[in-house]
Amino acid sequence: MKAGNKIKYSHLFSDPKPGQLAVGDGWLPTLYDFLDKCDKHSKKIQIAQIKEKFGQARIYADNTDEYLGNLIKETIHKLNNTCEVCGKPGQLNYEKYIRTVCKEHV
C-alpha cells in the first residue's frame, strides 16, 4: 500500500498498522475503489484486515451494514477474478503457488 493512500484511508481501519492491507499490486486499484466507497458511505466501518489467503481475497471488518456487506461480497468476487500481480482478468492457479493470476503471471 502506498503511503499516501494508506494515510487517506487509515481511519477506516480499526488499528492502522503495516500488514493490514497485505495484497499484491494488481488488487490495489479495486481495493482503493472499495475503501473510497466505504469512506463515502458512512466512515463507520472498522476494517481489521484485508489480505490474500490460499489465493483468495479476505476482508475482515466490523460495523458493517447491508450496503457494506454487499460491497464486501462484490469486491471479493472481483478480486478473485483479478490477477494479483498486474490487475488483468485472472483465476485461481495452483501451478507454483496458490494464487489468483492471469496467464502471464502463472
Ligand SMILES: [Zn+2]
Ligand atoms: Zn497478471
